[in-house]
Amino acid sequence: MSRYKGPRIKICRRLGDLPGLSRKVSKKQARPGEHGDKNRKPSEYAVRLEEKQKLRFNYGLNEKQLLRYVRTAKRVQSPTGQVLLQLLEMRLDNTIFRLGMAPTIPAARQLVNHGHIAVNDKIVSIGSYQCKPGDYITVKKQKSSRDLIENYLSFPGLANIPNHLELDSSKLTGKVNGIIEREWVALQLNELLVVEYYSRK
CATH class of the missing domain: 3.10.290.10 (RNA-binding S4 domain)
Structure with missing residues (x-):
């Protein structure tokens, strides 16, 4: 999958604030799409996928690159999620x-x-x-x-x-x-869900 070059505000509306992707703020609060404003409970898979997509779009990675970072983080004798964020922040x-x-x-x-x-x-x-x-x-x-x-x-x-x-x-x-400490990472996400997403691959 190639690097994303489409509308960035639409991604921010769907995934929340992504400081690395865009500085612009949309006036629309609802998620994009016909059913964006409907309250529906997402599945566990959807929640994990959304956290993974936050990482991808914020840091501008394609799927193969992010998977490589996850595998590198798993080889380190420290919490995988924390190491993953450190690797991405030190780019x-x-x-x-x-x-x-x-x-x-x-x-x-x-x-x-x-x-x-x-x-x-x-x-x-x-x-x-x-x-x-x-x-x-x-x-x-x-x-x-x-x-x-x-x-x-x-x-x-x-x-x-x-x-x-x-x-x-x-x-x-x-x-x-x-090395950056976890509290200084600007992106709001649960990195454990990203690790769980890839553990099922």
Whole structure:
């Protein structure tokens, strides 16, 4: 399944607030579709599927990528759901978004793909690059790159920078100081339901 490129507000109406996908807020409160406003109890499968879709759309992953992250998280001797969120949060595109250098994760991925971002003084063009504690994130010295980031920094996607990241807005640099803690994850979801969804596969 390819990356989603359709209307983002419709997805936010269906799944709830997805800060990584879109900054826009819909005036409509009901879920999209003809029967969106009808109260019906979802099945257990539907609840798990919805939590999984929140992860997919917020972080901009396709099904195969998310499954790979779940399998990697299962191999670690820690709670699988927590490790999964940490792996996703430490992606380069998400780190740039959380630093406020981009308004959304798709915008951050575009910055990376176009070669505007360097990690430890090396240009990285892969959005899924896993950041590690101690990594320095800098902006290419080209004027167009710096102007673009400065413009984004004046309107950050989220109000607070998580405690594992550090931003120097004057130098346009960021630093990863550690692994993110669960309470700093901006997405509201139950990661255990995502693990349960994939355990039945």
